[in-house]
Amino acid sequence: MHPVKSVIYNRIPSSDPALVARAAKFGVADLHEALGAVAGRMCLMSSKMRPIGPGRVCGPAVTAFNYPGDNLMIHAALNLAQAGEVLVFTNGGTSQGALWGDVACGFAKKKGVAGAVVHGAVRDTDAIREMDFPVWATHISVEHPEKRGPGAVNVPVVMDGVLVEPGDIIVGDADGVLVIPRKLLQHAVEGAEKRAQAEVGFRTRIAAGELPLDILGLRAVIENLGIEQRDATWEDDR
Numbered sequence: 001m002h003p004v005k006s007v008i009y010n011r012i013p014s015s016d017p018a019l020v021a022r023a024a025k026f027g028v029a030d031l032h033e034a035l036g037a038v039a040g041r042m043c044l045m046s047s048k049m050r051p052i053g054p055g056r057v058c059g060p061a062v063t064a065f066n067y068p069g070d071n072l073m074i075h076a077a078l079n080l081a082q083a084g085e086v087l088v089f090t091n092g093g094t095s096q097g098a099l100w101g102d103v104a105c106g107f108a109k110k111k112g113v114a115g116a117v118v119h120g121a122v123r124d125t126d127a128i129r130e131m132d133f134p135v136w137a138t139h140i141s142v143e144h145p146e147k148r149g150p151g152a153v154n155v156p157v158v159m160d161g162v163l164v165e166p167g168d169i170i171v172g173d174a175d176g177v178l179v180i181p182r183k184l185l186q187h188a189v190e191g192a193e194k195r196a197q198a199e200v201g202f203r204t205r206i207a208a209g210e211l212p213l214d215i216l217g218l219r220a221v222i223e224n225l226g227i228e229q230r231d232a233t234w235e236d237d238r
Helices: 017-025 028-035 037-042 074-081 103-113 123-133 182-207 217-226
Strands: 050-053 057-066 086-091 115-122 133-139 151-153 157-159 162-164 171-173 176-180
Touching: 017 171, 017 182, 028 037, 028 171, 028 176, 028 182, 037 176, 050 123, 057 074, 057 157, 074 086, 074 103, 074 133, 074 151, 086 103, 086 157, 086 171, 103 123, 115 157, 115 171, 162 176
Parallel strands: 057 086, 086 115, 115 133
Antiparallel strands: 050 133, 057 151, 057 171, 157 162, 171 176
């Protein structure tokens, strides 16, 4: 990697397509929980990353770092991106210079790109929604972007506080965006599959009349924590 000058890497590390397809069966919530309390939080983008265009994505990241106010590198990344991949753009999270708009979005959809995640601003949001192309962003702004650089494509970037390396698996839906490092992909998928199987059992037991408090063993948790339970209203103790 060339840390002192602009660079474009034409390729990203690959993951097993069958494993990515298994991950695509699950939403952000299930995969987030499957990663565990530490990794799950570290890999989850904040609620600032909001869905702009509808839909879900699960695919390898093609990354681009852009200088604030400039979007030259998103075009280089868009040129390289392949069907099923997810474009991941940042300018440090500023609203300066829209990184993404409807024209680029239309070309991405034509190529079969899965979606775009933007740590920065997007524009033409009505048109993007009409295209039915999944987009997430932290800002909306029509501010004009320059196309002069500097920047980089397919290098590690920080997106809304989360490290994204090229080829990491990006999962996005209406709940938010999760980044699954390639080395944790199998762990996340297997954990999500186990959770899904367990939840089938939970739903069956709830349908049969059991209470979630009992199914999850939470009565014992409340008792062990010494939480007082009073057969009264709060006004009785006022």
